[in-house]
Amino acid sequence: MNFPKSVTIVEVGPRDGFQSEPLFVATDKKVELIERLSEAGVKRIEITSFVSPEAVPQLSDSELVAARLPKKPGTSYSALTPNLRGLERAIRAGMADIALFVSASETHNQKNVRMSIEESLRAFRQMARKALNGGLRMRGYVATAFGCEYEGRVLPKQVERIVTEYIAMGISEVSLGDTTGMANPLAVREMIRSLKPVLGQTALALHFHDTRGTGIANVLAAIEEGAQIFDCSIGGLGGCPASRTSSGNIATEDLVGMLHEMGIDTGIDLDALIECARYAARITGRQLPGRLPNAGRINWNGTAPDL
Ligand code: COA
Ligand code: ZN
Numbered sequence: 162m163n164f165p166k167s168v169t170i171v172e173v174g175p176r177d178g179f180q181s182e183p184l185f186v187a188t189d190k191k192v193e194l195i196e197r198l199s200e201a202g203v204k205r206i207e208i209t210s211f212v213s214p215e216a217v218p219q220l221s222d223s224e225l226v227a228a229r230l231p232k233k234p235g236t237s238y239s240a241l242t243p244n245l246r247g248l249e250r251a252i253r254a255g256m257a258d259i260a261l262f263v264s265a266s267e268t269h270n271q272k273n274v275r276m277s278i279e280e281s282l283r284a285f286r287q288m289a290r291k292a293l294n295g296g297l298r299m300r301g302y303v304a305t306a307f308g309c310e311y312e313g314r315v316l317p318k319q320v321e322r323i324v325t326e327y328i329a330m331g332i333s334e335v336s337l338g339d340t341t342g343m344a345n346p347l348a349v350r351e352m353i354r355s356l357k358p359v360l361g362q363t364a365l366a367l368h369f370h371d372t373r374g375t376g377i378a379n380v381l382a383a384i385e386e387g388a389q390i391f392d393c394s395i396g397g398l399g400g401c402p403a404s405r406t407s408s409g410n411i412a413t414e415d416l417v418g419m420l421h422e423m424g425i426d427t428g429i430d431l432d433a434l435i436e437c438a439r440y441a442a443r444i445t446g447r448q449l450p451g452r453l454p455n456a457g458r459i460n461w462n463g464t465a466p467d468l
Pocket of ligand 2: 340368
């Protein structure tokens with residue numbers, strides 16, 4: 162098997178994780194986590210969402226977070242924008258990278274952003290022109306790409322349709338979201354294979370939630386299909402206690418730990434990353450699902466890990 166020499170990690174904990182924490186995490190602590198992740202060598206961090214503060218009160222401090230980014234050279238900081246209002250806020254806040262998001266399932270999109278898929282796409286066309294004119298880079302998320310808790314199966318052609326629209330808008334990267342952990346390695350392979358002809362030069366990222374324990378297996382299947390960009394959350398942050406099927410992304414430290422053991426580089430300092438995960442647990446006040454902060458990284462010298 163020819164594995165890549167390196168892959169790109171996109172840390173989404175400050176956005177995907179904090180948006181579903183039961184308690185509001187103080188702005189200072191959010192900023193400090195972003196600083197620590199940047200120092201650990203994470204090159205891409207999704208820091209917040211410019212969404213309605215009524216819809217996601219946990220991220221109502223997006224302007225404040227954006228104003229205090231460490232701006233480490235070579236590191237990109239991105240934010241989610243659901244509509245034109247969100248994009249304008251992101252531009253005013255000085256963001257250079259934004260992410261559009263729409264669900265492949267009609268019901269999920271309605272519940273998430275109170276728009277039909279078509280209405281979201283219509284808004285994105287206008288947003289994309291504005292973003293590209295302003296020199297911003299755009300990522301396009303397809304949420305519920307591998308299944309929807311309301312509609313069940315999602316067909317690759319539903320995903321393809323959105324990806325095709327995104328590419329026409331000028332996005333530079335698509336991220337396929339397994340929002341509620343319904344993917345499996347075979348489904349991931351099939352999805353990537355069916356999308357390859359549509360994607361052309363557009364980069365592909367995979368975004369797995371580990372709701373049912375298939376997250377890291379899904380990453381491996383994706384790597385075997387040539388994917389090289391993976392979203393994950395420090396500590397495995399995320400998961401709304403109100404939803405039975407919602408849970409965090411795969412934990413960044415666990416994924417990076419496994420990749421490094423396989424000789425696949427991420428440019429990230431694993432020890433510093435594990436410290437970031439411990440910090441994330443402290444500021445959320447709860448035990449997080451990531452494994453390495455408890456188990457310690459593998460120590461091939463045979464001495465017991467220092468915990
Ligand atoms: N930022 C701040 N406020 C916004 C906003 C934005 N991007 N978009 C809309 N609003 C405000 C409007 O100004 C309006 O305020 P008002 O009542 O004081 O006039 C209010 O929100 C309702 O606006 P409306 O256009 O009717 O939006 P909505 O209530 O239908 O909500 C979204 C649509 C998209 C704004 C909202 O559902 C949302 O932010 N969802 C995000 C969901 C999310 O982040 N999910 C997780 C990511 S996958
Ligand atoms: Zn997610």
